[in-house]
Amino acid sequence: RTRTEVLFFPSEMVCLEHIFAPSSPQSCCCSLPHGVETSFTRLVRCILSASSSLDVCVFAFSNMDLCKAVLTLRCRGVTIRVLCDKDYAAIHGSQIGVLRRAGICARCDVGSVYMHHKFAVVDNRLLITGSLNWTMTAVQSNKENVIVTEDPHLVGPFLKEFQRLWLHSDAA
Amino acid sequence: RTRTEVLFFPSEMVCLEHIFAPSSPQSCCCSLPHGVETSFTRLVRCILSASSSLDVCVFAFSNMDLCKAVLTLRCRGVTIRVLCDKDYAAIHGSQIGVLRRAGICARCDVGSVYMHHKFAVVDNRLLITGSLNWTMTAVQSNKENVIVTEDPHLVGPFLKEFQRLWLHSDAA
Numbered sequence A, B: 001r002t003r004t005e006v007l008f009f010p011s012e013m014v015c016l017e018h019i020f021a022p023s024s025p026q027s028c029c030c031s032l033p034h035g036v037e038t039s040f041t042r043l044v045r046c047i048l049s050a051s052s053s054l055d056v057c058v059f060a061f062s063n064m065d066l067c068k069a070v071l072t073l074r075c076r077g078v079t080i081r082v083l084c085d086k087d088y089a090a091i092h093g094s095q096i097g098v099l100r101r102a103g104i105c106a107r108c109d110v111g112s113v114y115m116h117h118k119f120a121v122v123d124n125r126l127l128i129t130g131s132l133n134w135t136m137t138a139v140q141s142n143k144e145n146v147i148v149t150e151d152p153h154l155v156g157p158f159l160k161e162f163q164r165l166w167l168h169s170d171a172a
């Protein structure tokens, strides 16, 4: 059967060095627990598993670790599209400006109300979706869920909806 | 394979009479379109399909049609548990008071931050989850998604999480 996993939050804060720099273990001397797997490290690993494309469609994107994951993929040559809510994109802490300055294609929804999705699709084949916005509070404090699945009956409709929203979004 | 469906919102507003009173068609004379199926009618039908139990775990519950669906199930003898965020439950428009006055067991999350889930489980076998809060704005205006699935690899973890959150919630 296809891969399916459910992650629940909040997630304990741990050092992500073993995720971002797996080849240089134990070099970090920060005060967080090291080498520990959590819901959040699972989520970051799923995003970092992208080899060709990453489509992100989230209401709020202010989490700096998730921003780092996207920037890491950009350095690897992965094609990235980020779609956010236009009101949230304008607030302090949003990472949309950081992504754009790194040359990543980031657009805002043009509708009058909330673009409230919280999903991403990796390599057109792995769907990440749930209640979790890409913020610090969501990851560390809130009660949240994230489904990770390769089920084509789920991935397909989300891919199609991403394409539709992307074409109706604002590139500015 | 198991049933899996994805619903996208916003949903066109239509009359729900044919959903709530299927045996007396065409008696309504309101100005909304009649007999039309939408993402929202699909969602209401899924909820109304409950024959033994409904567990609801949503940040915000102010949508009166969804409240009516829950009250309808209550009249049919379905066992209902509703878990909401405590801050949202206190705001104007929340249906938690209506549910409680109807004798439905509705609890609030006791944590200090957001109980941000938006899921429900019908008869311990059908999961409804996504970005959609049970509000009018979410249904009629926002860009939202809802997954409806019987996949036990998804239903199981959500049922377990509901049980855990329910036991740690506040009945008052």
Ligand SMILES: [Zn+2]
Binding pocket: A015, A016, A017, A028, A029, A030, A031, A032, A034
């Ligand atoms: Zn460290």
Ligand SMILES: [Zn+2]
Binding pocket: B015, B016, B017, B028, B029, B030, B031, B032, B034
């Ligand atoms: Zn009508």
